[in-house]
Amino acid sequence: MTDRLKLQDPRTQYPQPPFAEQPQQPPGLASKLDPTPDHGETSYQGSGKLVGRKALVTGADSGIGRAAAIAYAREGADVAISYLPSEEADASEVVELIKAEGRKAIALPGDVCEEAWCRDLVKQAVDGLGGLDILVINAGRQQFHNEIAEVTTEDFDRTMKTNLYALHWIVQAAEPHLEPGAAVITTSSIQAYEPSAILLDYATTKAGIAAYTKALSKHLIKKGVRANVIAPGPFWTALQPSGGQPDEKVTKFGQQSAFGRPGQPVEIAPFYVLLASQEGSYMTGEVIGVTGGAGIA
Numbered sequence: 174m175t176d177r178l179k180l181q182d183p184r185t186q187y188p189q190p191p192f193a194e195q196p197q198q199p200p201g202l203a204s205k206l207d208p209t210p211d212h213g214e215t216s217y218q219g220s221g222k223l224v225g226r227k228a229l230v231t232g233a234d235s236g237i238g239r240a241a242a243i244a245y246a247r248e249g250a251d252v253a254i255s256y257l258p259s260e261e262a263d264a265s266e267v268v269e270l271i272k273a274e275g276r277k278a279i280a281l282p283g284d285v286c287e288e289a290w291c292r293d294l295v296k297q298a299v300d301g302l303g304g305l306d307i308l309v310i311n312a313g314r315q316q317f318h319n320e321i322a323e324v325t326t327e328d329f330d331r332t333m334k335t336n337l338y339a340l341h342w343i344v345q346a347a348e349p350h351l352e353p354g355a356a357v358i359t360t361s362s363i364q365a366y367e368p369s370a371i372l373l374d375y376a377t378t379k380a381g382i383a384a385y386t387k388a389l390s391k392h393l394i395k396k397g398v399r400a401n402v403i404a405p406g407p408f409w410t411a412l413q414p415s416g417g418q419p420d421e422k423v424t425k426f427g428q429q430s431a432f433g434r435p436g437q438p439v440e441i442a443p444f445y446v447l448l449a450s451q452e453g454s455y456m457t458g459e460v461i462g463v464t465g466g467a468g469i470a
């Protein structure tokens with residue numbers, strides 16, 4: 174029996190805090206995280222759930238998006254990945270992992286704060302993949318601020334653009350290409366339901382993502398397309414030590430969860446697979462919490 178199938182205690186299955194302080198400049202690189210995150214590189218095993226599907230995943234160079242992209246390729250999908258140009262090193266690893274499955278990988282570096290790029294990235298994904306069946310809008314900006322006054326207009330604007338405007342622009346560009354059976358998946362957060370004081374702007378966008386996706390689902394189901402939201406709790410990704418949390422909180426990241434540790438990106442990938450697959454056929458407008466036991470209300 175492989176380790177993956179062995180009965181394991183989920184509290185000790187993956188690294189627990191304390192972790193080292195490890196500040197990075199945003200957006201951060203997964204390759205610099207200590208401990209190394211598990212995005213499924215060796216642990217995710219596919220079973221043909223998405224054979225022949227064409228997927229676009231934003232923010233797929235690292236973290237949750239990377240885990241979704243790896244899982245999609247292992248399930249048989251071709252995958253286009255969007256990321257910031259400064260993340261090329263992480264992204265090229267994902268491209269190689271997708272290709273190693275014999276699937277097509279399309280790399281789309283660019284800044285989703287720009288409307289023109291959002292529209293262009295969808296076009297390039299559709300042209301490169303020959304269509305679009307799965308759209309995962311997952312790129313996100315999280316920068317903590319201790320005081321209200323520290324959240325500048327520039328900050329507020331960039332968080333709104335990355336987390337909300339880009340969502341709208343990408344959905345608008347993609348919608349004409351989505352055929353019955355296609356699926357849209359967005360990434361919200363427990364922050365939509367239990368906002369932290371230090372994440373004023375970020376938490377607002379995450380609540381917005383949930384509301385937007387529920388409204389979107391009502392449009393899309395009229396053409397047989399589903400849209401759902403995943404709301405993660407604490408996951409071990411570059412988002413946190415690159416300004417998402419104060420350094421001293423990074424050392425204890427995930428300690429508050431029922432598991433006493435953060436989730437690893439691979440532990441949320443199965444939900445991105447389910448919502449994209451035919452097995453998720455009766456799910457739309459739902460928010461699925463993978464919060465480490467906190468729940469969403």
Ligand code: NAD
Nearest residue numbers: 232235236237256284285311312313362405407408410412
């Ligand atoms: P991550 O840093 O690994 O991924 C976020 C990605 O967003 C980056 O890799 C980057 O490619 C992309 N991105 C950011 N700004 C961009 C821009 N302007 N243009 C293009 N791409 C841009 O971190 P992650 O934790 O995997 O984040 C993925 C999603 O999960 C985010 O929406 C985040 O808000 C959400 N989330 C994360 C956690 C967590 O604890 N890690 C918890 C709840 C929600």
Ligand code: MG
Nearest residue numbers: 200234235260
């Ligand atoms: Mg990244």
